[in-house]
Amino acid sequence: MGNVKLSSMGKRVRKIDGVELVTGRAKFAGDMKFPGMLYGYARRAGVPAGIIKKRDVRTALKIPEVAMVLLAEDIPGPNIIGILPPFDQPLLAAEEIRYEGESIALVVAKTKTAAKEGALAIEVEIDPLEPILEPDEALKKGARKIHPAGNITYSKKLIKGDIDKGFKEAELVVENTYHTSFQEHAYLEPEAVCAVPCGDGRVTVYASCQSPFHLRGHIAANLSVPASRVRVVQAYTGGSFGGKDDVAAEIGSLAAVASVKLGLPVMIAHEREESIKGSNLRHASRIHYKTGARRDGTIVACKIEIILDGGAYSSESPFVTMKSLIHAAGPYRIPNILVECTSVYTNKTYCGAFRGFGVPQVTFASESQMDELASRLKMDPLKLRRKNALKPGDATATGQVFERSVGLLQTIDKIEERRKSSDLPRDREDDRWLYGRGFSCMLQGISNGAEGIDVVGASVQVSQDGSVLLGVGLTDMGQGSRTVFAQVAAEVLGVTVDRVTVRQVDTDSVHDSGPTVASRSTTVGGMAVFKAAAEVKKSLQKMASLMFKAGEEQVSFKNNFASLKQDDSARIPLREVAAAAYWSGFPLMNLAFSRAPDADFDHETHQGDIYIAYNFGTHMMDIRIDRFTGRVQVLQHIASHDLGRVINLTGVEGQVEGGSLIGFGFAHMEKIESEGGSITNANFADYAVPTVKDRIPTETICVEDYNPTGAFGAKGIGEPPVAGAASAFANAVAAATGVRFTKLPITKEDILKAGGKHGRYSH
């Protein structure tokens, strides 16, 4: 595969579904309409902890437009959602309330307004419990148990080498504690689903979601029907970033139960406040970090303790815990590592997947440590990173050794070049502005790895006119994976991208491909498309060879033509080859399956081979800070990533620019505010999502260190920039102010306060 001559790879390709999006024709779940359609609206707890004493729905049912009220006992199945064991989240709460956004009832009515009115009319009495709002409280001996098994969701260790021996070898130790805040996904489209009973004993659910097969499983279970009776079709999805999984299962199940009971379509579309309070956030964290090094900068030991605040339910906490463990020591060659990570229940909105999946939090800590260590050693921060950077053949924190596609040093080289060619304008420093430059290195595991099996199904179908229809079990939520899949198929089959159509995911017609997570679409999904297309190509090759009366190896496909390798002018349109193949009875459709190698992994020590590849990155950020207001301006941001091979350059830049701004928001602007367990800024006026005026001038540099496990050598790029940008920002602020901030976000108020108090920013 590495020797394939590439014609469309690495170029700029327009989004294949772009025209529908810029014209407004694309149908998102909330845009759908079916005859007789009703609307659902949930009654939520409104208090963070308590015991339900009364749920009286009579007043709600008196509203003429109200068709039905669902309570926990009306759910035919187990009334449970949750992605992973211990599956601890009720679909509708009947007994205990564990966070304010908990749904107690669903009111279904002819209009959205009436459904909402009905929800408010339900009489609910809750005996309040003292909410447990901080992990430390939850972990106290004798603390009230939020769940029967206690307040620890998941707790594990990573043990590499001998930590005591490592610190004995250390000539210098740096140590600090870091905190990060909750972050809201803030996708522009609030969650929405529409369930339509089909009259054949089945129900179809159109959903804004990230993992249609998760939905199918939850919906079938809660309906108490076989999964084969449920069809989930992914509607155009207006962003997800990890967020539309648990909550999509919740509203998908509720809408399906109501629609089956009533025999009518039911839509549930969240309002923004529901979207923030009633769906998962990024885990808040506290990370205690201790690094031991020799005087020459060689890191010999790392001891890290991580507490994740996971909120009321487990959601993806076990996997986020695992990912935090594995990435906490950064992209460095460290012989002795001990990481402990515990995710804790509290009476707050639950936390789960969010682009980066634990990595932005731990990378902020590890990259702050690197700078603190560099400063103690009086060593250049990039030089320190280079000295310890993972190279091919080195063991990662889990002891996994990659011989290929470890391009970290190349990303450092790129940043080094740019550092030399662009001096930070320190000499311009004046009464008003402080200047600072920050670096960060990071890695992000690609694929599900030992979190579970990693399979993707893809189907490729060539019609008699030579056009290609593609189905893949992974979702495009805006990131552009449909375009990447189209490019892969086009490349293999020698057709132009405009001849390829990629369907939205429909659980009826593709293999269960698991969730669309872990930056794995391009890598694992692309491989499935590659395989399926290669199978169909065999038929075309056979047919073309018969038509040319030449050997199959003589035939090649390019630009919608089959041609002879020795004489390019001898060519036949692909549509003629495809039609002839059909009439000769050669198969023109294939379902292929891509399966990442099984992980060989010890879940107690977190040692072994876990991911099929890592994306490596180095970022540099130049900022200036207004001494009087604390306002930060990003002057330059360079993000250099080893992504194996670029498939769509525009798509890569889009991922790096967008991911970096989410990282910048995480590091500088975004903070969930709450009071007594109730979120007080669940709207876009008070929760500061970056606007165009806050954008940063991100420049993408691609390092292409061929990855043998990805289609055409590619590795995912969806998640990595978040951690890189956030950490580089924190280090830039420290460089500019001389103050090490240990808490994200570092807001302009924080910067102003620190300067004022110590007078450090004054001349």
Add this chain to the structure above:
Amino acid sequence: MHLEFICNGKKVSVDVPADMRALDLIRDVMGLTGTKEGCARGECGACTIIVNGKAVNSCLMYAVKLKGKEVFTIEGLSEESGKLHPLQEAFLEEGAVQCGFCTPGMIMSAKALLDRNPRPNEEEIEEAISGNICRCTGYAKIVKAVTRAGLGNNHG
């Protein structure tokens, strides 16, 4: 209440409740679902339409306020032949679209700007789309796209 107005060049005659939002008239009654609802509080810009040349949040406007006005939604931008508006072309070319949910509102804000200022500078573009949130792209490609569409306005 009865009202008549021009929407995307065509006359509309409709009866609406006094408390109906312009957004609901457009989406639910007229079926023009290209205009999106992202926050219902005028904070995200996904519902932006153009009313008498000005970009407005249709979630904050009563439907009856459209009476006698000239209204444009995203559906009115491309020609019936399917030819895209230069802004739409530029958004595709620059990769300014990811999930696409903010895109209609973003394009309408940009169109209102280009209609009154055919070759805007970066600051003017920022100002025009500062009420439109995009969580996917990081905005740089959106600013480039609007700039590109503006540069195409040779006779502006």
